[in-house]
Amino acid sequence: MSTKRLPETTAFVRITELCWLQGKIAGEVRAEDYEWHFQWCFKQGKLSVQPTLGRALIIEPLGRFLEQSDYQLEPGGDYAFTIRAKF
Numbered sequence: 001m002s003t004k005r006l007p008e009t010t011a012f013v014r015i016t017e018l019c020w021l022q023g024k025i026a027g028e029v030r031a032e033d034y035e036w037h038f039q040w041c042f043k044q045g046k047l048s049v050q051p052t053l054g055r056a057l058i059i060e061p062l063g064r065f066l067e068q069s070d071y072q073l074e075p076g077g078d079y080a081f082t083i084r085a086k087f
Contacts, residue, residue: 007084007085007086008083008084008085009032009082009085009087010031010081010082011029011030011058011061011065011080011081011082011083012029012031012078012079012080013027013029013062013065013078013080013081014027014028014029014076014077014079015073015074015075015076015077016028016075017075018073022041022043023043023044024039024040024041024042025040025042025066025070025073026038026040029058029062031057031058031083032087033087034053034057034058034087036049036050036051036054036055036058037049037050038050038062040063042067042070047059047062047063047066049062054087057083057085057087058083061081061083065079
């Protein structure tokens with residue numbers, strides 16, 4: 001019996017801005033050869049990711065990561081999470 005492992009990609013996140021009063025977290029995320037800038041307005045539940053190239057690959061896993069980690073994130077902090085997909 002062989003077990004087939006799902007492909008994995010590590011995404012690296014850097015938080016550049018955090019404001020609890022405004023309800024906003026901003027930063028950069030990169031995975032493989034892709035790099036995006038994001039802004040999460042968590043009070044409105046809106047996540048924007050730029051540029052559009054490859055955005056569909058990252059927006060859902062990034063949103064889950066931010067929701068799970070929001071209170072642990074700090075400006076200037078570097079974080080990583082695993083995506084079950086190959087970029």
